[in-house]
Amino acid sequence: MPGVGEGALPPGSPASPDAEPEPVLPEPVRQRIVTLTAAALPGLTADELPAPLRRVAKFAPNRRARLGGAAIATQLAGDPLFRQRIGARALADAGELGAAVVDGTGPAAADPVQVAALAYLARPRGWRELVDAAGATVRAEADSAVVAELVRDAESRATRAEHDRAIARVEADKLRDELARVREELGQLREEARLQAKSLRETQARERKAAELLATEKGRAARAAADHEAELRRVRARLAEAEAVAGASRQSAKEARSVDDARLWLLLETIGRAAVGLRRELALDPADRMPADFIADTLADRPAAAAPTRARDTDDPARLDELLALPKAHLVVDGYNVTKRGFGEMSLEQQRKRLISGLGGLAARTGDEVTVVFDGAERIHGLPPAPRGVRVLFSRKGETADELIRRLVRAEPPGRPVVVISSDREVADGVRRHGAYPLGADSLLRRLGRT
Structure with a gap:
């Protein structure tokens, strides 16, 4: 296997693969190349190691590819001899798969990333096609993974949609039941409103009737007051007649005076009680002037006297x-x-x-x-x-x-x-x-x- 790397054309020759630009490697292929190189670094002597990688070769295996990846990739792309040494060791470690890659073929069951990484390091005839095929396979797998993820996401969404649909059906059933209940309550409220409107109309009718009765009673009360005033005038007339009769009685004979006095007393008692009742009902104020005051004003002269006393006010x-x-x-x-x-x-x-x-x-x-x-x-x-x-x-x-x-x-x-x-x-x-x-x-x- 080492002879394959050593028999490669030297860089710079017209048929050398290095004369062509470096291909754009898929990320999985690039990481696999860095991993293979990092694993092979401890097997090289100090003279075989490029100066930038001698420090990286001393790193722990789990840190070598992670921390020295950029330096390894740069050295592989710019140092064909270093790449041939790494490729020879990688092909030797790969066994039959390395031999197949040197022949320019990649087994169908082999990992396309591994095949592309070995082809990049060994650079046999047709190695670019192997790298491109590996890139296409990686992209196809990535697309397949994306499609699978989309399918799983679609299935998850479909499951959630079905669950949501079931919940929506249950909620719809609840809403239908609630709508039926609300419609029933609305019907009851309409019936109650109709009854209340009917009761209101009846109440308003009773109020109108009561107002009419009140107006009638007020009319009757006014008529009763008028009749009361007329009765008061009649009583006053009777009182005047009684006073006249009393005056005539005082001028009559002594033998008839007792009978007349008894009749006059009876009449005055009756009139007096009637007057007290009328005064109570009419709430008349006590008279400030007596009848004699009116006679004195019209038919007699008053002697000179001191200034009249002050009329009683509301604070008296x-x-x-x-x-x-x-x-x-x-x-x-x-x-x-x-x-x-x-x-x-x-x-x-x-x-x-x-x-x-x-x-x-x-x-x-x-x-x-x-x-x-x-x-x-x-x-x-x-x-x-x-x-x-x-x-x-x-x-x-x-x-x-x-x-x-x-x-x-x-x-x-x-x-x-x-x-x-x-x-x-x-x-x-x-x-x-x-x-x-x-x-x-x-x-x-x-x-x-x-x-």
């Missing part, structure tokens, strides 16, 4: 006493409006206790119904029990004490005297429109202070 406690003397009067107090005006230097708890205590004494003396209203936002839990006859209220969240007072006034029946204590002009105007008597906070404070 006497005015409050007159209103509380009315039958079944109801006193409603704006709590903090009174306490902050009368004793605002105290804490809220002390203000409430003082006002409620004073109202308890007033309720005990008058026997009237008393209600005191505070803003609920400042309510303190643990408030002591209210005195007998005094109702203590706190407005709920979202409602002020003023609104609760107006609600209390509107709840009272027409004709009942309701007295509201508050210096708030808006509160006073609001309750006055509903028939209540508004008085300032000072009237109650002065009344309690007098007590």
